Amino acid sequence: MSDIDKNIFDLEGDDLDAALMAAIEETDEEEREARELKAKENQERAEQARVTAVEQEQKKAKIEELRKSLPNEGRRYFLMAEESECDEQKNEASVTGIVYGTCKKDDSVFLYRNDGRALGSKVISVEKYNGQVFEPADEVSQGKARITISVDYKKSGLTKENAVPKFAVVTSVRPPVKGADGKTAIENPSLSGLMFRYPEYKTDKEYLNHLTTNIVNGQFLIPAMPGGNEVQADGKKKIQLIMFTKKETPDKRILPLFTDLQALYLWRKVFQSEQKPSIVVMNFVEAAKFIEKDGFDIAINPSGPVSVGLPAKAATQLASLARKLAGDAKLKKETINDGSKVTVGQPHPGPETEDVRKALVDYCRSNPVIKMAGLLFMIRDNKMSYLIIVDIPKGNEKAVYAGILAALKPHLKSIKNVDFSLYSEAPFAKDYFAKIPADYKI
Numbered sequence: 473m474s475d476i477d478k479n480i481f482d483l484e485g486d487d488l489d490a491a492l493m494a495a496i497e498e499t500d501e502e503e504r505e506a507r508e509l510k511a512k513e514n515q516e517r518a519e520q521a522r523v524t525a526v527e528q529e530q531k532k533a534k535i536e537e538l539r540k541s542l543p544n545e546g547r548r549y550f551l552m553a554e555e556s557e558c559d560e561q562k563n564e565a566s567v568t569g570i571v572y573g574t575c576k577k578d579d580s581v582f583l584y585r586n587d588g589r590a591l592g593s594k595v596i597s598v599e600k601y602n603g604q605v606f607e608p609a610d611e612v613s614q615g616k617a618r619i620t621i622s623v624d625y626k627k628s629g630l631t632k633e634n635a636v637p638k639f640a641v642v643t644s645v646r647p648p649v650k651g652a653d654g655k656t657a658i659e660n661p662s663l664s665g666l667m668f669r670y671p672e673y674k675t676d677k678e679y680l681n682h683l684t685t686n687i688v689n690g691q692f693l694i695p696a697m698p699g700g701n702e703v704q705a706d707g708k709k710k711i712q713l714i715m716f717t718k719k720e721t722p723d724k725r726i727l728p729l730f731t732d733l734q735a736l737y738l739w740r741k742v743f744q745s746e747q748k749p750s751i752v753v754m755n756f757v758e759a760a761k762f763i764e765k766d767g768f769d770i771a772i773n774p775s776g777p778v779s780v781g782l783p784a785k786a787a788t789q790l791a792s793l794a795r796k797l798a799g800d801a802k803l804k805k806e807t808i809n810d811g812s813k814v815t816v817g818q819p820h821p822g823p824e825t826e827d828v829r830k831a832l833v834d835y836c837r838s839n840p841v842i843k844m845a846g847l848l849f850m851i852r853d854n855k856m857s858y859l860i861i862v863d864i865p866k867g868n869e870k871a872v873y874a875g876i877l878a879a880l881k882p883h884l885k886s887i888k889n890v891d892f893s894l895y896s897e898a899p900f901a902k903d904y905f906a907k908i909p910a911d912y913k914i
Contacts, residue, residue, distance in 0.1 A: 544580060544644045548734070549573025550665035551619065553640045558623065558632035564596060565636045566620045572668045572777070573644070575619060576611040583621065584641040584662040586682050588689075588813030591628055593621040593642075639682045641665030648691075658753060660690045660731040667731075667778045683780070687772070688794045690756050692729040693736050695749040713762065714749055716774070725768040726781075729759065738775040760791030815851040816859060816900070818908060827883040828858065829911055835879040836912040841868050845876075846901075846910040850891060857889035861901050861910075869894065 555568040565583075575581075579595040599606035601616035612619075621642060623635050645661040663686035666679070673679040695714040715725040730736040736751070763770060770787045772780040782790065819825040829847050836842045844863035849856070858880070864872055873892045880890060895901050 544576070547574050547576075547579075547644055549575050550641060550643045550645070550661075550668055551575065551617070552665050552669050553636050553638055553642065556636035556638075556640075558635045560625045560632050563623055563625060564620050565623045566618055567636055567640075567642055568618045569616070569642075570669070571612050571615060571617045571619070574611055574613040575617065575644075579644060581621060581642055581644055582646055582661065583623070583636065584643065584665065586637050586640055586685075590647045590661075591623070593623065596620045596622055639666065639679055658691055658693050658730075658732055660686065660692075662686050663690055663772075664731050664735075667773070667780055670778055670780050684790060687780075688756050688790065690729075690731070692731065692754055692756065692759065692772075693733070694727070694729060694752045694754055694759070695736075695739075696752045697749055713752070715768065724784075725766070726774070727759070727763065727768055727770045728774045729756075729770055729772045731773055735773040735775070735777070738773070738777070740775070756791075757794045760794045763787050763791040814859075816848050816904075819847060819849040819858065824883065824885050824887070828880055831879045831883055832860065832876060833912045835876055839872065839875060841865060842872065842912065843914055844895060844905075844910045845912040846905060846908075848904075849887075852891075855889065856887050857891050858884075858887055859891045859893065861893055861895055861898055861905075863895035866894065866896070 550572045551567060551569045553567045553569055556565055558565045575595060575598060577595055577598050581593050581595055583591045583593050585591070597620045598609050598612050599618040599620075600609040600612045601607075601618070606618050609617075619642065623630065625631065625635065628635075641662045641664075643661050643665050645659055645664070647661070648656050648659045663683070666683050666686060669679070670683070697712045697714060713727060715727055717724060717726065728739065730739070759770075767784045767788055769784050770782050772782075774781075819828075825847075832845060832847055836845045841864050842862055844861075846861045848859040848861065850859035851857075860873075860876055862872060862876075869892070876892070877890055884890070893901075
């Protein structure tokens with residue numbers, strides 16, 4: 473047997489000692505190399521941790537710098553008006569409600585009225601409710617408060633009676649504007665403000681009317697995946713809208729709609745999956761065709777901060793309404809005499825419209841003070857009506873409006889309501905009647 477073939481346990485005396493020393497030295501060398509490697513790895517990890525800490529600090533510093541440069545330090549908050557007191561002499565309005573977020577004195581805010589108008593304003597004072605009375609404060613968070621904001625009554629054309637209607641929303645979120653990248657941020661400030669009070673007001677008909685109006689007129693973010701059922705979203709590429717189900721109703725598919733990026737990011741589950749979704753921007757009218765086609769439920773901001781869910785039947789009815797409102801390309805948003813934003817256009821052709829138009833013309837011929845009159849179709853807060861524009865001397869409105877209404881009343885069937893405006897007080901009237909001749913003119 474050669475020395476090479478000998479096992480260490482076959483050696484004796486000096487040979488055994490030499491072999492043992494060699495084995496010990498070899499073990500020491502391996503341990504030394506292992507320690508050096510571990511020390512190097514620890515050093516690299518420490519350096520990476522240091523670099524990461526520096527990057528995080530730099531990132532925090534940039535975020536803090538950006539936050540300080542934003543209006544109201546980037547704070548987002550909402551207050552839905554439950555009560556209000558307006559003072560035209562001081563150009564102020566005190567609004568009472570629950571503040572969600574943190575509101576501070578001197579903040580820049582916006583007042584979103586129920587007619588769609590958004591007025592820039594400033595917080596003059598803040599009062600916190602202590603359970604019994606309102607007390608002056610520098611700020612209020614997540615609680616009942618009364619905030620006083622500035623209102624330029626003369627410039628806005630508002631009065632103390634209509635400046636801050638119930639369910640108007642005061643918020644730090646500005647109306648959607650284009651950013652430096654040319655894209656418009658998706659925000660639904662009025663809808664978001666209303667949704668915070670949904671649990672308390674979901675049985676209030678007036679509140680629900682404003683809520684659904686904002687939904688129908690809203691733009692939403694919807695997660696989607698490429699391919700799949702090949703849903704046509706924008707006429708260019710086909711996608712699959714991401715649905716979800718609940719454990720208690722696994723056969724019901726629900727389409728999530730998100731009012732803004734903050735609400736979207738709360739839905740972490742979809743973003744933690746291996747395949748990250750793309751985000752599709754759709755207004756409710758665009759989403760309505762999918763809702764009507766498949767009849768699925770919808771959930772607005774399913775992960776909060778407050779979610780509003782609509783079962784398939786209600787969602788389909790709302791989608792049908794949205795489609796009808798968008799169906800007539802001649803309808804467009806305009807401002808009428810009281811400052812409200814409404815949708816106006818030509819009345820739908822048909823026997824009823826012709827009978828109403830004939831009755832209007834016949835009455836105008838019998839009243840010499842009327843110089844011109846036109847019949848329009850109007851939608852305000854999801855309610856349809858006729859809008860009569862008349863050119864008459866100011867001061868004759870009451871008698872003329874009453875006379876026209878009496879003449880039209882026997883012919884009002886599918887549309888029961890009639891609104892009026894002076895030609896001089898309807899900003900869009902001149903352009904409208906330049907394209908579409910008035911029904912009566914002398």
